[in-house]
Amino acid sequence: MSDLITAEVRESVERSVLCWLATSDESGQPNVSPKEVFAVADSQNIVVANIASPQSAKNIRVNQKICLSFVDVFVQKGLKIIGTAAEIKPSVPEYFRWVEPLHAIAGDRYPIHSVFVVRAIAVEPIVAPSYRFYPSETTEKSQVQSALRTYGVRQDKGA
Incomplete structure (x- = not known):
């Protein structure tokens, strides 16, 4: 699999102060929720903190297909990342690897209940x-x- 999180994608994600995570439940009902603690983990993954997202967590457990959107509301451009997500809980040894960049952002301000690890399948532009x-x-x-x-x-x- 090629590296979809390029330097340009990383810069766009890092400039964003908010992103939107779209998930859907077992019947296909969509749910979109804002996320403010997220980071590029590597060339294929973005990590998103589960601070107050029980519906997103529930949906990811039954349907791993997701979409993350990052939009600069002033320039009215951004990108969407289509991929799959897995919820990683603190009881899993690999949790600490994924949560580390999120702790750098959240500090002690927000409790991180779990981490959504988003593996990019496609990256597409969003343009007004x-x-x-x-x-x-x-x-x-x-x-x-x-x-x-x-x-x-x-x-x-x-x-």
């Missing part, structure tokens, strides 16, 4: 429709300016 429908007038800069207006955010001139 404006880039496709209006390519001559849509730039990252114009998308950022539009998002700033929409969200009522002012940029710090000193930043």
Whole structure:
């Protein structure tokens, strides 16, 4: 299997402050939940902390197919990682290998009940429709300016 978590994918994940984990239960009912503690583990895996996600954990136990989405809401671009997930609990010896990068992020602030290890099968871009429908007038800069207006955010001139 090739290395799907490239340097570019790693940079996008590391710039994200939130990602969305989509799972589904045994009947196919989808569930999407935000995750704020996650890290690239290696060239094929991303680890996500299970802090308060009993439904995601339950779904992964019955259906390992998942999707992780990372989107820069200002640029309106990102990526989705399609893959499989396994829940690794603290009672499993390999847990400490997977949880280590998450402890560096969460510290003592959040209890990590288990780790979702996501093995990438495919990585695909997420791009706002404006880039496709209006390519001559849509730039990252114009998308950022539009998002700033929409969200009522002012940029710090000193930043």
